[in-house]
Structure formats: structure tokens, C-alpha cells
Amino acid sequence: MIDVHLYGKLRRFASNGSPDSDSVVSMPHREGDTVGSVVARLGIPEADLGANLFVDGHYADRRTPVADGARLGLFPDDMQLLYKWYFRPKEEGS
Amino acid sequence: MERILRVNMTSRTATFEPMPEAYRNRAGRWLTSSVVHDEVPATCHPLGPSNKVVFSPGIVTGTASPTSSRISVGGKSPLTGGIKESNAGTGWGRRLARLGIRAIVVEGQPKEKGFWLLKVDVKGATLEPADAWAGKRLSEVYPALFARFGGKAKVDICAIGAAGEFRMAAAGVCFNDQEGRPSRYAGRGGLGAVLGSKGLKAIVVDDTGAKEIPLADKAAFDQGRRKLGAALGEHAITKPKGALNSYGTAVLVNILNEAGGLPTRNFREGRFEGAAKIAGEAIFAGNKERTGAELYNHACSPGCVICCSNTWHRPDGNEHTSCIEYESDWAFGADCGIDNLDHIAELNLLCNDYGLDTIETGGTLAVAADGGLWRFGDGKRAIELLHEIGKGTPLGRILGNGAVVTGRAFGVARVPHVKGQNMPAYEPRAIKGIGMTYAVSTMGADHTSGYTIAPEILGVSGKLDPLNPDKAELARNFQYATGFLDTTGHCLFIAFAILDIASGFEGTVEECNGVLGTTWTMNDVARIGKEVLNLERDFNRRAGFTALDDRLPEFMRVESLPPHNTVWDIADDELDRVFAP
Incomplete structure (x- = not known):
């Protein structure tokens, strides 16, 4: 299973869309999953997605692999305030 | 004619001096750190008579430039024992700039107990007793002072609260926002205690009758502010109903x-x-x-278009x-x-x-x-x-x-501190780039001393990898660029936009040229920032700081932090390389 934590306008894709509690979608993992494939399965439009994406607390992008049991954190395009130069996408190696 | 207002609290006199030639083109953090470096004995007691508190609006503060109402406050910090620059967004500095006052230097110490209030306007500057306001909560003091001095449309107020009167090292310097709330702070480093040690309770600035700030090159200024304004209005973080405006x-x-x-x-x-x-x-x-x-959200200060x-x-x-x-x-x-x-x-x-x-x-x-x-x-x-x-x-x-x-x-x-100042809200074991900034900052643990700057603009080549300790150069350039932005009078948050939109950064430099008549280019950003940092580092060196003070606390090396279960593992010599490459 994968837990996807959704924020801002992306919360509408969770059954609990309340802005002051955790909005989490639990979904089955599929072989070869990436942030992009999970986002597509949830039906989140590309345009709604920002650059503050996390896999298990690591700064990620759409191509970052998602393992079974992972926690994703997805923030929308109007809610990205993290100073991106402090991080690097996980796929670029350790 | 630009002037410095010198306020001697021993004799309780306020006198104007011409701006020294050596400080030409300096304002904001560049000027406050210059005066502290040049005039304050580095080994003095922060609460003694030799320390000073210096206020300076930035280069473009008071003009029509967007998001530029920062006031820089400097002195020797009772919290860290080193130099301190802390800045706030408020209309107070705009009024000071419009009065042609490039800095206020508060010095000396009264022999008798008591508190005083400084009133600054077109006629000059006067001190009056302020014991009536001591011990009161600032939500009482500010409305009373606004009523006394003609209202928030006319004056802005800087004051200390009870913590400053008690000379506590966590005391900040308060300014009002546009609604007159006592809510905008040059908070860090205990400069409120230094004002308290000098018996200065409040500074009320009235710019009625002041002239517009003269522009040396209006065309350059207008071009610069338009480029910056366009970048702020366009960027997802800084635009209206963007991240900062909607959620703060x-x-x-x-x-x-x-x-x-x-x-x-x-x-x-x-x-x-x-x-x-x-x-x-x-x-x-x-x-x-x-x-x-x-x-x-609303603007904390006049002219801000980000409104966070x-x-x-x-x-x-x-x-x-x-x-x-x-x-x-x-x-x-x-x-x-x-x-x-x-x-x-x-x-x-x-x-x-x-x-x-x-x-x-x-x-x-x-x-x-x-x-x-x-x-x-x-x-x-x-x-x-x-x-x-x-x-x-x-x-x-x-x-x-x-x-x-x-x-x-x-x-x-x-x-969790560096140089005696508690860490702010970013965990260095999870975000190692900010940990480097905390460690080597002249201010103690401070997220704003190297918060953002475009490495591309500063010429750092290659893929960015701040977790890689070899990127000491990045941490250094972050701090230089921040030293420049704190000098312009702009809020650091313009960095979000001007890092992504190069014309916005060019505009920021062009605006400064428009005010000062200089011919600065992007290359001058790092030069000026470096000069600011060098002044501050030299002060700290003379105050007794060594490389051993540029360290995170021991527990971060031995206690691993969930959920990443990582420790602080940046080698000491990598930290030392930030400023000694």
C-alpha cells in the first residue's frame, strides 16, 4: 500500500478533505510506480501539481520511484514555499 | 541632504551630522553593520554604555519601489555577544528615509533611572520623559502614543516592551504595522534589551512636510521597479492569491x-x-x-505587493x-x-x-x-x-x-542554538544546507541570513547539491546575496521571485542605481554582500569568536532525528571552508 498525503486544493481527491487535519488516500502499490503514475491514478490534473513533492520525506519529482509502503506528500502549484535549492530530487542519487 | 541622527542618552541630546563620505551609498544592513563595526568596541558589555543601537532604512526604502519598507536595526547582541542585524517591515523606516535621515545612532547610557521617548520630525529631534509608558503592555502603549502624536496616518512608532525594560536577551524591537498594531519586530538577538539599557522606550517618527526622496536617475529607477514589480506579480509564490498571500x-x-x-x-x-x-x-x-x-493576507508595510x-x-x-x-x-x-x-x-x-x-x-x-x-x-x-x-x-x-x-x-x-541564539524552524539534520547557514552565520542560528539566493545568478556552476558538503561556496554566496538584499531595504521574500525571474533581480540593482546614481551591475551584488559579511565577521573575531563557534550543538551529532533517522554529519572543516576557501 501507498499513503498519499494531500494538501491545499489537492485535498479534494481524498475522502477527508478537511484543511485542518490529515487528508490521506491509501492505495495499492503497483510494480514500477512513480510519483507521476500515482498522481495519474488519483486523477490529479498535471496543472494542479506544484514542485513541492515528497516521497518518504525526500524532495522528489514526477519520475521518482515509489516503493510499496511509501508515504507521498503532494502540494499544489499554489502552495510551494520550500526553498527548493536546499533539496535535490531523490532520483539523482544518494 | 542625507544625515545621521546621533542620540546620546548620557547627555540626552540629539544632534544631526552630515552623512560621512566613507558611508556613501551605504544603507540598511550595510550601514548598521558598518557603524557597529567602526564605533562599538567589540569586547564591550552589550548592556553597558559603549554599545550602540543603529537604525537604518534601506537604499530604496521610502520610494515607490515595491516591497521595500524594511528597517535594519544593529548593535552588539546581548544574546550572542556578537554583532546583530535584525530587520522589520514597517512604515517607520519609510518616514525616516523621507526625512533624509540615513541612520539613527543611539549611544551612551543615562546615570539616572528612567525611560525617555525620542520624537523625530522635520523640525528636528527631541527627547522627553516616558516613564508613564513603562511597564505597560504595548497594545496599550501604541494606541495611546498614536492618539498623542496625531494618529497612524501621520506617525509610526518604534518601542520596546517590558522585556526590553528588564534588559532580557530575548527582547526585540517593536514597530507598528499599517493598522497601528505593535506587531512587526526586529526580533532576534535582544536589541530591545540594549535600547532598554539606554532608557530609550520609544521613537516616534513624523514625516509631515518631508519631501519625496530624490532620485539620481529616475529612468533607471522606474525601469528597475517595473521589472521587479512584474516579477513579484507573476511568480507563483509572491503573486496576488499566491502561496504567501493565501496561506502566509x-x-x-x-x-x-x-x-x-x-x-x-x-x-x-x-x-x-x-x-x-x-x-x-x-x-x-x-x-x-x-x-x-x-x-x-495583508501587507505588513506600505508598498508591499506580496501581502503575507x-x-x-x-x-x-x-x-x-x-x-x-x-x-x-x-x-x-x-x-x-x-x-x-x-x-x-x-x-x-x-x-x-x-x-x-x-x-x-x-x-x-x-x-x-x-x-x-x-x-x-x-x-x-x-x-x-x-x-x-x-x-x-x-x-x-x-x-x-x-x-x-x-x-x-x-x-x-x-x-538547539548557535552562538547562543535558538534555532528557527528548519531542522539541520534533515535540511543540511540550512544547517551550514546556521553554523557560520554572523548572527547565530538564523534562517534569514542565507535563506535564498539563485546560485545561477551568482555563477555557481553545475548541479546544485546543498547536501553535499563540497558546496561550501553555495552557503557563502547565499549569505553574500542576503547581505545585499538586506541593504536595499527589500523584504527577503522578493528572493523567491527574483531567483526564478532574472529580470527581477536586474531590476533590483537598477532601482538602487536610480536612487544612488551608481552604475552597479549583478557583479556588485556579491561584492557588497561580501563587504557586509566581512565587517560582521571582523567584529565577531574581535569580540572573541573563533571557528569553534561556527558549530552546531553536540546533541545533533549523536542523536538521530526521526523520521529520517539522520544525524548532523557535515565535517567541521567543511564549515570552515565556507568563509575560508
């Missing part, structure tokens, strides 16, 4: 929590289970429920406090284990009223909880403890002197 800086609570870098319960964990309840989204939703309206300052409302819809910044929200929230926004709001309000830095105060309460004084999460008890500070009780005197003093008093080894 507190949007970062959820983001840092996802990143595993939200320091929780005195830096024991990197995730807080109550994060969603205190984040920017919860503030927006709570206000909507309580007021029946969608409240977008929020309010929090009580259950009956009336305003409780402004502003719950990310750092304040975190300090009283996650760091104290408190997930109740009403309690966080009250703690924020009390800091505004007593004249305290919210970061140091929240961090201190967290250290005190670690020491067994109270239980993490007990917001009501935290509020009682804040009143102890405001009343100046013996316990309050300990807490009001910050996290290091409190850690010593309660036998706590886990004190």
Missing part, C-alpha cells in the same frame, strides 16, 4: 512536516502529529469559519492577533508540542505585548519543557509562563534570557 508563511508547517524537517518538541523529532491543525491552511479555514469570510501578513480570529469573530508567521507558529506549536491555534495566538499576542522575539521565546519554552518545568503540549501552562516573563518574576527573568540561559538553569543538554 505558515503554509510551511505542512511542507516542512512532509519533508521530515519540522523541529518538534525541542528538536526531538522532525514530524509533528498536530501539524495540520496549526498550518496555514488551518488558519485560513479557521478564520473563514469564525468570520464568515475568506481572509486573504495574517490575522487570527477568536471564536466570536473578533481579531485575536497578527501575525502568526511560520516561525512563531512553529515555535509555540510544533516545538512546544502545542496543536491549538488559539493557544498559539495568545502566546504570539503576549510576545507582541511584552516585547519578545517569538522564535527565542518559543524555543526557550521548549527547552524548559525538556527540563521538566512544564509538559509539552500544555498550552495553558505555556501562557502562564509567558506572563512570568512579562511580569519579570525570577522565573520570568530566566526564561526571558533565552534558551541557553534556561537550559543551564534547568540542566538541559539539548539546547
